[in-house]
Amino acid sequence: MHAFIGIDLGSTTTKAVVLDENMDVLGRGITNSRANYDTACKVAKYEALLSARFMLLQRGLASVAAAEVRLEDFLGSLERSFRLGQFVEQIEDLEATCLEKAKGRRFEGREEAIAEAIREIFVALRADAPALFARDARRKSDFFRDLAGSRFMAVGQKIAKAANISYDLLLNVYDKAIIEVENRPPSGDVTEKLRRAFERLIEISPELADLVGQVSAPVAAALAAEIEEVSVVGTGYGRVTLPFPKENIRSEILCHGLGAHMMYPGTRTVLDIGGQDTKAIQVDDQGIVENFQMNDRCAAGCGRYLGYIADEMNMGVHELGPLAMQATRSVRINSTCTVFAGAELRDRLALGEKREDIISGLHRAIILRAMSIISRSGGVRDEFTFTGGVAKNEAAVKELRQLITENYGDVVININPDSIYTGALGAAAFARRAISQ
Amino acid sequence: MTNIPAAQTIKDSSMLKQKEMITGNYSKLETAAADGRKVVATFVPGNLNELIMCFDMLNNLPEINAIQNGMRKKTGGYIMEAEKRGHSEDVCTYVKADLGMIAKGNIGPDGQKLPDPDLLLLSYTGCFTFMKWFELLREQYKCETAMLHVPYQGDGQVTQNMVSYVVKQIREEVIPKLERVSGVKFDIDRLRENLARSARAEEDLVWVLESAKAKPSPIDAYFGGVYYIGPIFTAFRGTEDAVEYYRLLRAEIGERLARGQGPVTPAGDMPSERYRLVVEGPPNWTSFRDFWKMFYEEGAVVVASTYSKVGGLYDLGFRHDPDRPLESLAEYCLGCYTNRNLPARIDLIEKYMDEYQADGLLINSIKSCNSFSAGQLLVLREIERRTGKPGAFIESDLVDPRYFSPANIKNRLESYFQMVDQRRAGGKSAARAA
Numbered sequence: 060m061h062a063f064i065g066i067d068l069g070s071t072t073t074k075a076v077v078l079d080e081n082m083d084v085l086g087r088g089i090t091n092s093r094a095n096y097d098t099a100c101k102v103a104k105y106e107a108l109l110s111a112r113f114m115l116l117q118r119g120l121a122s123v124a125a126a127e128v129r130l131e132d133f134l135g136s137l138e139r140s141f142r143l144g145q146f147v148e149q150i151e152d153l154e155a156t157c158l159e160k161a162k163g164r165r166f167e168g169r170e171e172a173i174a175e176a177i178r179e180i181f182v183a184l185r186a187d188a189p190a191l192f193a194r195d196a197r198r199k200s201d202f203f204r205d206l207a208g209s210r211f212m213a214v215g216q217k218i219a220k221a222a223n224i225s226y227d228l229l230l231n232v233y234d235k236a237i238i239e240v241e242n243r244p245p246s247g248d249v250t251e252k253l254r255r256a257f258e259r260l261i262e263i264s265p266e267l268a269d270l271v272g273q274v275s276a277p278v279a280a281a282l283a284a285e286i287e288e289v290s291v292v293g294t295g296y297g298r299v300t301l302p303f304p305k306e307n308i309r310s311e312i313l314c315h316g317l318g319a320h321m322m323y324p325g326t327r328t329v330l331d332i333g334g335q336d337t338k339a340i341q342v343d344d345q346g347i348v349e350n351f352q353m354n355d356r357c358a359a360g361c362g363r364y365l366g367y368i369a370d371e372m373n374m375g376v377h378e379l380g381p382l383a384m385q386a387t388r389s390v391r392i393n394s395t396c397t398v399f400a401g402a403e404l405r406d407r408l409a410l411g412e413k414r415e416d417i418i419s420g421l422h423r424a425i426i427l428r429a430m431s432i433i434s435r436s437g438g439v440r441d442e443f444t445f446t447g448g449v450a451k452n453e454a455a456v457k458e459l460r461q462l463i464t465e466n467y468g469d470v471v472i473n474i475n476p477d478s479i480y481t482g483a484l485g486a487a488a489f490a491r492r493a494i495s496q
Numbered sequence: 497m498t499n500i501p502a503a504q505t506i507k508d509s510s511m512l513k514q515k516e517m518i519t520g521n522y523s524k525l526e527t528a529a530a531d532g533r534k535v536v537a538t539f540v541p542g543n544l545n546e547l548i549m550c551f552d553m554l555n556n557l558p559e560i561n562a563i564q565n566g567m568r569k570k571t572g573g574y575i576m577e578a579e580k581r582g583h584s585e586d587v588c589t590y591v592k593a594d595l596g597m598i599a600k601g602n603i604g605p606d607g608q609k610l611p612d613p614d615l616l617l618l619s620y621t622g623c624f625t626f627m628k629w630f631e632l633l634r635e636q637y638k639c640e641t642a643m644l645h646v647p648y649q650g651d652g653q654v655t656q657n658m659v660s661y662v663v664k665q666i667r668e669e670v671i672p673k674l675e676r677v678s679g680v681k682f683d684i685d686r687l688r689e690n691l692a693r694s695a696r697a698e699e700d701l702v703w704v705l706e707s708a709k710a711k712p713s714p715i716d717a718y719f720g721g722v723y724y725i726g727p728i729f730t731a732f733r734g735t736e737d738a739v740e741y742y743r744l745l746r747a748e749i750g751e752r753l754a755r756g757q758g759p760v761t762p763a764g765d766m767p768s769e770r771y772r773l774v775v776e777g778p779p780n781w782t783s784f785r786d787f788w789k790m791f792y793e794e795g796a797v798v799v800a801s802t803y804s805k806v807g808g809l810y811d812l813g814f815r816h817d818p819d820r821p822l823e824s825l826a827e828y829c830l831g832c833y834t835n836r837n838l839p840a841r842i843d844l845i846e847k848y849m850d851e852y853q854a855d856g857l858l859i860n861s862i863k864s865c866n867s868f869s870a871g872q873l874l875v876l877r878e879i880e881r882r883t884g885k886p887g888a889f890i891e892s893d894l895v896d897p898r899y900f901s902p903a904n905i906k907n908r909l910e911s912y913f914q915m916v917d918q919r920r921a922g923g924k925s926a927a928r929a930a
Contacts (some may be wrong), residue, residue: 296907310911314920336904348915350880352889353908435873435889 061289062111065486066100067311068092068295071334071362071448075107077286078491080106082321083287086111087480093241100293101244103483108286109249113138113141115284119277125270133270138192141256142300143192147185149203149240155183156236175207176215176222176229183214199375205239208233212243226322250282292490294482296335309489311482312340312351318485319444320346327440330429330459331380331481332449334362339436346485352436360428362448364397365455368421371401371416379418383454386419393424400424419454426458430466439463442471446481450474508760510745514726517737518564519606521554524606528554534678537613537633540807542620542646542829544670546690548732555731558629559652562593566781566895574600588625588864589896591632593724598636616641616675617670618675620865622648622835642673646829652840654830662826688818690734695815700730700742702810704749708799709852712769714752716759718798719788722779729807732780734816761792766799770795771916774848776802776841776875777860777868782897790902790909800848802841805833809844823828838871842878849883855916858909863899886919888912 062085063078068093077086088106092099113134120130154177160172187210191198198204211233257278261271292307294314311331319329320342329340336362341350354360369376390412394400400421401403407417433439443463449455456474463470475481528535534553538544540560548555565571574596575589581599583592597603597610604610616630616639627643634641637816644665647658671682704724708717715721724745732738752758758766758920762785773791775798778786791798808814809831817824829835836844845857857879891909893899 229759298902310914312911313914347918348911349886349919351911351915353904437877 060115060284062286063491064104064107064291065314065483065488065490066103066291066293066295067314067480067482067486068096068293069334069448069482071366072295072479073103073295074483075100075103076480077107077111078484078487080491082488082491084484085114085185087477087483088153091204095242095338098242098244100281104291105245105249108159109141111286112249112253112281115281115286116278118356119281120274123277124271125273127320130274131268133267133274136260136267137253137256138265139192139194139495140260141253143188144252144256144259145245146203146206147188148193149245150181150188152243153236153240153363154178154184156239157181157232160232160235166228170210172222173222173228173232174222174291176218176224177232179218179222180214180256183218185209197230199377204237208237232280238465253282267443287447289496292395292489292493294486305491307493309486312338312353313348313445314482314485314489316340316342316344316348316351316485317488318481319446319473319482321488322475322478322481323442323444324445325442325471326473328433328436328438328443329481330364330433330443330445331447332360332425332445332455333447334366337361337432339429339433340438341440350436352432354428354432360425361431363447363453364400365421367397367401368404368418371404372418377451380422380454381450382415382488383419383422383486384411384415386415386454388419389423390417390420392417392420392422422452422454423435423458424453425449429459439467442473444473444475444481446475446476446478448479450478498677508748510541510741510748511723513737513741513744514723517732517741519726521731522606522608524554524603525604525611527642528611528897534614535611536615536617536674537630538617538619539623539626540729541622541834542644542834543730543733543807544617544666544825544829545617545731546687546694547666547670547674547825548617549690549734550682551674551680553615553674553678554611558594558609558621558633559590559728560730561597561605561610562590562624562895563781565593565597567784568605568896569782570605571895572897586864587736588629589894591629592626592892593895594629595632598883611738612637613639614640617674617675618643619646619670620644620829620832621646622832625867640673640677642754644670644671646835649830649836649840652837654827657840658830659823659826662829663822666822666825684821691821691824692818693736693739694734695729695817697733697738697742698808698810698815700746701725703746704742705800705804705811707749707753708797710753711772711853712766713772713797713852713906714749714757714759716761716788716792716798717804718768718775718779718801719761719784719791720759721798721801721804725804725807733778752753759792759797762788763792766792766795766797768795769797770796771856771913772799772852772854774798774800774852774854775860776845776857776872777858778806778862778894780866780892781895783892783900783902786902787892787900790906794910794913796909796913799852799854799890802833802845802848805844807832809833812844814826834867838874842875842882845875845879846882849879849885854885855920856885856912857883858912859887859889861891862890863891863893864896865894866920886912886915888915 061080066078067074071092073090073092075088079085086107087110088103090099090102090106117134117409158174159178159273161177166173215229216226219229261267292309294309294311315329315331319326326342331338340348343349365379366376369379390407392400392403396401404417407451445459460472535556536548536553537556537558540557545555553568571593575592577596577599578592600774602610616633618626618630621627630641646662675682705717707714727738727741758769773796859872859876861872876889880887890905
């Protein structure tokens, strides 16, 4: 099977999309961008190809005569089993790397005690792992750095105290090790790992016994199918570092325009709020960019704004939207400057305003800023498509809907649950079309 | 086409000539007091250089000092100095660069001390900031000030009344002050001779600017253009030096045109012309080379620019006229680009888009220059509507290095160039056009 891959190297996350020859999406992958775009690119691509493999599995299972819900459950279990296997593999790598980092003059005399503590921490981390990937488990993040880091810190503090060694020292070892591990792209054969995950799943899931006979052959076939990378196109801020020729690099403006057009062919105006920029793009009926505007002298009103606010509030960025949705009123935030908005936030808190009402006001501020960029690009035309990480934030979406209706009347507003992949989708489409020429 | 190393291109005689002229003028300014020469400070748009020359006075242009300092990366410190002294962050950065330079000892861009002016000649009022700038300088130097009020072309045209009004001021306000300060009696025949030389140089400049109508264009009318307009916009219009400079330049560009060569860039000859652009707005000076590189590396040539018309719109036919000396000075002041209303600016840009066969319009919007920036988005949209060609909008500043964000600007330009590619391929689907 031929695969066409688009990679969008964002400031916060790196996304990849795999298309088949018919321009259907086979798979999507996402990872944190780290400070290393090369690795981020590899990991995102790996994840997208993995998800493509699951798509093939799903297609293969279509012929199996079993309740759809059971098959979905089987695939979900298989993915969790695979993720767990991968997580454990990385945990082992992290442990080995930590042990390596805990050597040298700084550790003289305490080497054994520290190594012992590290080993103890990792025993706990490994024991915790299955629960992280259990059915219905809630994870704050899917990125290894976040998952391993939060557990390491929680466990490490206790163990350090008990062993009477410096927690800071352990943390220092961890910090050095995680950068290395995180920047080692996943190795080994995906299909082989999937096979092992399948075997592990059968072993531990007696309830699947009756299904095994039916699914074994399609699973084997789907895992044996070859996915051939025909062409890769990159976009995003890190695009110049991509290891392929200039013809295979497109600006994210073009990719977002085309990606939005592919998701919703009626799209005429696209708003993308990413980590460090906000783009308003006007496209024609073919997805060709007619005009665009971006913030450029100042980053106020971008995704990072919410990240900063989340830090100020000591919350996760994904918790902001739900909190804002609980607001009964919206506190007016005047500042468009991210840092000043932080000051305003503390000021309002001190005045006794409710957290949710303030956060709701901050969402409104970011959207007001986006509205100004949209109007500079030529306003909102029907249909309107909202993309980027911020499109996942329900409070931001609510404000946007309201402001668009107020200013432009009745307009179709499209928000795709996979909107974060819009740029990568456009890039993949460029990859597909470049070959067909 | 082979790339000529940058070192070789620097040997162009016109470039050497211009360098010599600029250095010569700064040297004269440094020794003005010792030589007993009086100094006028004035602005580029609407400058009355031919008239100033009639009084043996030297011409010092604060805007040019700011630009030269910007290109030498000295303005960042000067602007900080001016802000320290109470000038707001939003004030025109030419003003702050100038005030900062004065505060730090008034050493000019090439390291020579600049003289105190004997007369502040505010010859153009279309930029309101000029007036405030000279107020500050008057406070500093306590010297004589002459203000020539130039009416704005609100209705898009210059009327006889407007010309008479300006001529009257030149005759009754400007000339008497120049006579008084310099001690030299006004001689209209001398002015006529200067104007005749101006017209000769103007003729050659227009030829050079219009050479960009050729494909490929032998010049870049923005990044190269700012060098080409140097002498005629500043202290040299009306001099024999300027006539010589433009004669040399025309010959050099004529040769490039005959050989089918593209423009000279800091990296040598531009190998291929991929995009032809019209640019509106001044360039950024503190990152001038980096900014230019973002264009020539992509094969983008600016074929016409409005900035190269701030000191006179000669390509629309205006020439200084020895037979109507004061009237033609008045018409010159009235006709500067920033004295034109928005519809006239739009018409001009449309004409450029058409006559120079441009692929699109790019606007560099300057944070601290309202004279240029007000209404620019309207200009952009109207040009897009009229020509069907794509436009783009970037933002930077004149000489404040803090307002040039290279990654963002490069990103926008690349997006814009790819958008031009896509649109050129028009009709086909977006992805296929890539």
